[in-house]
Amino acid sequence: MSRSEALTTLKGVGPEMAKKLETMGLERIEDVLEHVPFRYENYNSGTVTTAIHGDLVKWSGTVQAAPLVRYYSKGKNRLQFRLLLEERYVVHVTMFNRAFYKDKLALGATVTVKGKWDMNRMTISATDLEFGELSDGLQPIYSLRAGLTQKNFGRIVKLAFEQTTSFENRLPESIRQRYRLEDRETMLKGMHFPDSVETYKQARRSYVYEECLLYQLKLQAFRKMERAGKGRALTLDKQRLNEFVKQLAFPLTGAQTRVIREIVGDLEKPERMNRLLQGDVGSGKTVVAAIALYATVCAGYQGALMVPTEILAEQHLASLQALFEPYGMRVGLLTSSVKGKARNELLQAIKDGDVDIIVGTHALIQGPVEFSRLHLAITDEQHRFGVEQRKMLRDKAELADVLYMTATPIPRTLAISAFGEMDVSTIDEMPAGRKPIETYWAKTDQIDRVHAMVNRELALGRQAYVIAPLIEESDTLEVESATALYDMLRERFPNYAVGLMHGKLSSTEKDEVMKAFASNALQILVSTTVVEVGVNVPNASLIIIHDAERFGLAQLHQLRGRVGRGADQSYCILVGDPKSDVGKLRLKTMTETNDGFVLAEKDLELRGAGDFFGTAQSGLPSFRVADPVLDLKVMEVAMQDAVRLLGSEAFWNEATYAPLRHYLKRLDLLVGERLE
Structure with a gap:
C-alpha cells in the first residue's frame, strides 16, 4: 500500500475516525507516519523492591481478585483490584472513572498498569491499563485533539506501518552514509516505537538532519531565485549621494556607513536585493533607509516605505519630506485614511510616476496599487513574517530590490533558520551622544516611589508610558490590567490627562489615542504591548512596565525603546x-x-526559540522535531549542504535526488525541472 493513499484505506479507520484525523491535518497514511510524538514517558519497569516511593511505574501482573467499584458524587467512580507482581507481591491498584474495566478484569488475567507507586501502602494510583504483558521501551505521547486518545492513535500508527509496503527515502544514500543516518523506515519506527533511549536518539538525529536540510533547501532555493538575473542594476550618481550624506544634520556612525555600502552594492547589481537590516532601537536604521531611497530616486526610479501603523507612516512622511523636498523629490502617503478623490488622485500619480517615494502601511503592496517604475521596496518590522509572506512581497514588487528592517536584534542562531534566504546587515553601533536609558527594578510595594518619579517627570513637562500585560482584570491571574491602572492613575494624577490604549480598540481609535499622546494632549498613556511598535514621541522620558517578569527580554527591550528619543534623560521602571x-x-x-x-x-x-518573538510571530519555521537553537550545528551543516546541492548538476539530473527535487516542485519553486 502506498504512503500517499487516504487514511480510509487502512483497515480499522472508518469515515468517522478519518474525519477526526482530518481536523489535525492528517489525511494520508504518510501524514500519520510523520506525526511523530512530541515527548516520551519513561516509566520505571524495575522490580517492586528497587522502585522508589513516588516513582512512575509500569508493571505487568495477574489479577488476584474480582475488582470492586465504588460510586460517589455526580456519577464518578473508583475501581480497585489486587495485582500479583513477580509471583510474590500483591499490590492494590486504584483507577478513577474506569468502571467499564470491571467485567474485563477476569481472575488470572494478565494486565499492565502504569501510574504512581506508593511503597508505604503497596498501592499504584494507575492512569492507564493494558491487557497483556509489559512492552519495553519509551512510551510515545502524541499531540492530539478531536477526542482522540493516545491508545487509539497509537493503534492507527501501527496500522499505518503494517500496511505500508514501501518507504521512499528522501535523502540519497550518499548523504545517509556520510552522516551515518538511518533509512526512512528505520528512522520513523525509531521515532514512534523506540525500544531504548539510544534507539530514539539515533532516530531523532536522522529526523533532525532531514528537517533541517528540507528547510534550508527551501530557503536557499528562494535565495537562488532572487539571484537568477531577475533584477535590475541601477547606475548611481555617487557624487550626489555623497553630497546628500554630508548635508545630514549628524554624522553617520561607522556601522551605518558599512551597511550603506552593502545596500548600495546590491542596488548596483543585476540581481534583486533581498536584505534584512537589523539594528537596535535608536541605531539609525531610518536614516540608512532614507539614503537608499535617495539613491534610487536619483537613478530615475520610485521607492516605497511600508510601516506597521498609520501614525508611524505619517511621522515618516514628515521626516522624509523635510529631507527630500529641497531636492525636488515628491513624497506621498497612502493609508486607509486616504479616501475618495484624494486616494484616486494619489493612485494615479503613483501609476504615472508623479510621486517618487510612497510611504504607507502594508496595504501599499497588497492592494490594487500600480507603480510606474518601483525599484526599492523597504518594509519595517518584518521579523513577524515568514518566508512565504516575504516571497509575496517580492512578487508584488517585480524586479524591485527589497530591504527589510527590524529593531528586534536577531541572534545568529535564529538568523540562520528564520532568515537564511536573506543577506543580513547589522547596525551594531549607537550614534554618539545618545543618552542610555536608566533602567530600575521596583517591587510592587515601592509603587509610591515610582509614582513620585512620574510626578517629577510630568512636572518638568515630560510624558510617561505605563504598560500592563492584560486589558482587563483576570480572575485567574494576579497581574495588573490596563483598565485598572487607567482608573487608578486618573485618580492619582487628577491634574494630568491620562489615555488608554489596547488591542480591542479599532485601528482608528488607536491612532487617535497615539496622536493625542504624540501632541502632548495626553501626559500619561496606559497601554498593553500594542504600543511596542509605535510612534516616535521625543517628549516621553519615562516608561513603567508592570508585572515585567511576564515579558521576555526582547519584548521588554522593545518597550523600553519607546523612550530615550529626545534630548532629556529617560528612564525605564520594571515593576514586579x-x-x-x-x-x-x-x-x-x-x-x-x-x-x-x-x-x-x-x-x-x-x-x-519558540517564544523569542512572542506568540504572534510567524517568522520562525515550525519544526516537528528540530530545535533551531539546540540543533544549530546541524542547521549550519544543512545550510552548507543545501547550497552545494542546488549548485551541482547531479542534483538536477540524477535519479537519486528526485525526491528532493519533487519537494521543491511542490513548493512551486521550480520551473520545469530546475530553478529559472
Whole structure:
C-alpha cells in the first residue's frame, strides 16, 4: 500500500475516525507516519523492591481478585483490584472513572498498569491499563485533539506501518552514509516505537538532519531565485549621494556607513536585493533607509516605505519630506485614511510616476496599487513574517530590490533558520551622544516611589508610558490590567490627562489615542504591548512596565525603546515580584545592559526559540522535531549542504535526488525541472 493513499484505506479507520484525523491535518497514511510524538514517558519497569516511593511505574501482573467499584458524587467512580507482581507481591491498584474495566478484569488475567507507586501502602494510583504483558521501551505521547486518545492513535500508527509496503527515502544514500543516518523506515519506527533511549536518539538525529536540510533547501532555493538575473542594476550618481550624506544634520556612525555600502552594492547589481537590516532601537536604521531611497530616486526610479501603523507612516512622511523636498523629490502617503478623490488622485500619480517615494502601511503592496517604475521596496518590522509572506512581497514588487528592517536584534542562531534566504546587515553601533536609558527594578510595594518619579517627570513637562500585560482584570491571574491602572492613575494624577490604549480598540481609535499622546494632549498613556511598535514621541522620558517578569527580554527591550528619543534623560521602571529564578534574572539583566544584541542572546537562552518573538510571530519555521537553537550545528551543516546541492548538476539530473527535487516542485519553486 502506498504512503500517499487516504487514511480510509487502512483497515480499522472508518469515515468517522478519518474525519477526526482530518481536523489535525492528517489525511494520508504518510501524514500519520510523520506525526511523530512530541515527548516520551519513561516509566520505571524495575522490580517492586528497587522502585522508589513516588516513582512512575509500569508493571505487568495477574489479577488476584474480582475488582470492586465504588460510586460517589455526580456519577464518578473508583475501581480497585489486587495485582500479583513477580509471583510474590500483591499490590492494590486504584483507577478513577474506569468502571467499564470491571467485567474485563477476569481472575488470572494478565494486565499492565502504569501510574504512581506508593511503597508505604503497596498501592499504584494507575492512569492507564493494558491487557497483556509489559512492552519495553519509551512510551510515545502524541499531540492530539478531536477526542482522540493516545491508545487509539497509537493503534492507527501501527496500522499505518503494517500496511505500508514501501518507504521512499528522501535523502540519497550518499548523504545517509556520510552522516551515518538511518533509512526512512528505520528512522520513523525509531521515532514512534523506540525500544531504548539510544534507539530514539539515533532516530531523532536522522529526523533532525532531514528537517533541517528540507528547510534550508527551501530557503536557499528562494535565495537562488532572487539571484537568477531577475533584477535590475541601477547606475548611481555617487557624487550626489555623497553630497546628500554630508548635508545630514549628524554624522553617520561607522556601522551605518558599512551597511550603506552593502545596500548600495546590491542596488548596483543585476540581481534583486533581498536584505534584512537589523539594528537596535535608536541605531539609525531610518536614516540608512532614507539614503537608499535617495539613491534610487536619483537613478530615475520610485521607492516605497511600508510601516506597521498609520501614525508611524505619517511621522515618516514628515521626516522624509523635510529631507527630500529641497531636492525636488515628491513624497506621498497612502493609508486607509486616504479616501475618495484624494486616494484616486494619489493612485494615479503613483501609476504615472508623479510621486517618487510612497510611504504607507502594508496595504501599499497588497492592494490594487500600480507603480510606474518601483525599484526599492523597504518594509519595517518584518521579523513577524515568514518566508512565504516575504516571497509575496517580492512578487508584488517585480524586479524591485527589497530591504527589510527590524529593531528586534536577531541572534545568529535564529538568523540562520528564520532568515537564511536573506543577506543580513547589522547596525551594531549607537550614534554618539545618545543618552542610555536608566533602567530600575521596583517591587510592587515601592509603587509610591515610582509614582513620585512620574510626578517629577510630568512636572518638568515630560510624558510617561505605563504598560500592563492584560486589558482587563483576570480572575485567574494576579497581574495588573490596563483598565485598572487607567482608573487608578486618573485618580492619582487628577491634574494630568491620562489615555488608554489596547488591542480591542479599532485601528482608528488607536491612532487617535497615539496622536493625542504624540501632541502632548495626553501626559500619561496606559497601554498593553500594542504600543511596542509605535510612534516616535521625543517628549516621553519615562516608561513603567508592570508585572515585567511576564515579558521576555526582547519584548521588554522593545518597550523600553519607546523612550530615550529626545534630548532629556529617560528612564525605564520594571515593576514586579518575580517568584522564579528566571524571572528575577530577566529583570536583573534588563537593569545591567542596554545592548539589544546581548539581551537577544540571553532571551533566547531563557525562553527558547519558540517564544523569542512572542506568540504572534510567524517568522520562525515550525519544526516537528528540530530545535533551531539546540540543533544549530546541524542547521549550519544543512545550510552548507543545501547550497552545494542546488549548485551541482547531479542534483538536477540524477535519479537519486528526485525526491528532493519533487519537494521543491511542490513548493512551486521550480520551473520545469530546475530553478529559472
